[in-house]
Amino acid sequence: MTDRQVTSSTIDFRHAPASSWTLLCRPDDPHKSLVREDGALLYGFHASGFDAWSFARTVGFSAQTTHRPVRVTQETESARRAIVRTVVTYPNQTLEMTTFAHYGPARYDVVLWTVTAAPGEDEVLTGLRIDAQLRGETLASTGSRHEVHAVPLDTAPATPEWTDGLPTTDVVPAGAWRLRSCGHPLVGGSAQGFGPADGLVTRPVVLRGSESVSGAVVVPLADGHLDLDQAYAALQAERRYWDRLDVQRLPLTVPDPDVQDMLTACARNLLQAREVEQDLPVLHVGPTIYRGLWLVDGHFLLEAARYLGLDDTADAGLEVLMRRVKPNGAIVQLDSEPYVKETGIAIATMVRQAEITGDSDGLRGRWPTVRGAVAHIAELREQAAELPADHPLRGLLPEAFGDGGLGGSRAEYTTTMWILTGLRYAVAGARMLGEAADAERFADLFDSLLSAFQRSAKTQRRTTADGLRHLPMNLPGSGEHQFLPRTPDSQVPVWRRIRPETATWALCHAIWPGEIFAADDEVVRDLLDLYEARDDEQGIPATTGWLPYKAVWTYQASFAAHAWLYADRPDKAADYLYAFANHASPTRVWREEQPLTGSGHLQICGDMPHNWASAEFVRLVRHLLVFERGAGLDLLPAAPAHWFRPGAEIRVEGTPTRFGRVGLDVRAGENRLEIRVLRQGPDTVPARLRLPARFSRGGARVDGRPVAAAEELRLELPDGAPVLVEADC
Missing domain, CATH: 2.70.98 (Beta-galactosidase; Chain A, domain 5)
Structure with missing residues (x-):
């Protein structure tokens, strides 16, 4: 287990964008x-x-x-x-x-x-x-x-x-x-x-x-x-x-005042961009280019809204999503491109919102929409089965718009990543509602697509010029131009050329929250090795998005951090939190993509303030403290060591998870650490509690019962009964 020291625990906006826009208005x-x-x-x-x-x-x-x-x-x-x-x-x-x-x-x-x-x-x-x-x-x-x-x-x-x-x-x-x-x-x-x-x-x-x-x-x-x-x-x-103004109705408190200020500002940013649409308070991604609730961004914005206690706003977002349902079962907002993955994202959003609210009645009311969406995916699989034998997507899904660095309709893997994730959520939703036949049918579709992807991935794995194995998201026959598929390579300028790390955003999401791959799967290892080779300059992976030349996609740092967290590298997740913050402007807002500091070129991309970034900061802090993995919870999986200095306090109050609401009260002393955990939800849920290094070698007690000293303690969290953990230096 890697000790949770961060490379830099200072937020000083050292990589702030040269050009900045800050919003003034009230919600x-x-x-x-x-x-x-x-x-x-x-x-x-x-x-x-x-x-x-x-x-x-x-x-x-x-x-x-x-x-x-x-x-x-x-x-x-x-x-x-x-x-x-x-x-x-x-x-x-x-x-x-x-x-x-x-x-x-x-x-x-x-x-x-x-x-x-x-x-x-x-x-x-x-x-x-x-x-x-x-x-x-x-x-x-x-x-x-x-x-x-x-x-x-x-x-x-x-x-x-x-x-x-x-x-x-x-x-x-x-x-x-x-x-x-x-x-x-x-x-x-x-x-x-x-x-x-x-x-x-x-x-x-x-x-x-x-x-x-x-x-x-x-x-x-x-x-x-x-x-x-x-x-x-x-x-x-x-x-x-x-x-x-009550910007954070559910307390989420950490002992680093700079991180706490970023949390407060992010909550305010999200509210400022909100607008009333047909009598509903709807979160918007930004005030300019992305002025609306986009389906992919919306999945994460609505989750962050729940974490902040903005339930009315999250409920409104679900209603907006339902307006995007098409007669053929697809759920689509971006009509100008074949944005096939939006259907998978919408399924994931409906189920995830039901998981963290416990609103099975709401999900049941939307279940015909989920069934229609899965039927549409099955039709897409049939279309892919008819592709030519040498087409890289045969047996997967039709050509589509990749996003996040891949424009146009092309052969790519990002759509497969999110359709797999959506199908996994569909299975979970069916089990939540007791729809056994749907669960079996959806699982068969998921298993079939995953098997087809695994066979394809074995043939598409590549090696970078610097010797790193990786799985490209752009597939053969599409060319290397990020916007214009099938452009001859000789006509692709360096600032438009797809890189090995381009558009790996959806692969991150398939890793987590999708949990499509085991933490030690070679797909996960290859991606994180690639990121580690690309994060040296500014602490987060470079050239992963729409700007493939000396640039960063700022909040993609959070996608990558979650992949690191899932792969049991909490040190990297915490590193990325601080580096991500340092790409904001001093007014605590982010541009979507910007040049590397000091590169001096003019290319920028995306809205500002970009509130998927604000949502990602909220999500990442929450998940450093409470992280859902498989059938259980990880508690304090990546809280940095300096958050446990003497006198430090961490408080998480009733944060929503798929295992019910969870509260944490952490108090660090000179020689003792006290952690109180309260879960309110059905059944008993297993949890892994990670202790900071200085408290993992002395004595520990769970509800007064001595346990062996360890960096990781195994807990059982009943419904409504607090659990007290004490650890000594």
């Missing part, structure tokens, strides 16, 4: 305003291609200076608060911005700003500079020096005064976007770089060393008005709101 707000890493406001996301994005309106802020910033920092006021503080430092002054959403008579975005002259400066002529880029629009005033509104470009508003004026129009168009400066009049100016944007400045002032000037910029997103005093009062109101 269920349709206005998903974003703050860029430099404090700019972003509105109206548009994607014209995989990596071609823009916003309809961007509002940038800077000090009135020709100096370039020497440093820009950004963070939220606390893990609980979606209040963003950005500090831009120049050679002779500093601009500080506090940005937040406010809800009063109307909905506002507010930027409180302060410009401070550097100590020792004689005189600094300065103020706030605003650069507004509005697609197809320009800014004008109706005569007010404090408010401007958007008008069509062809309106061509005139500027009455040659100096210190603003373009004006007679009326404000109905529903026009507006911006208001509180405390300081606005003056027309040039945009940064003299580009085709609207440049505004507050009326300049002269500051001496350490003197400052402050004001507010307000963007009303509905009819309303705030003055300067009201803007400052709004900040206090939003602080009270966020501090009172």
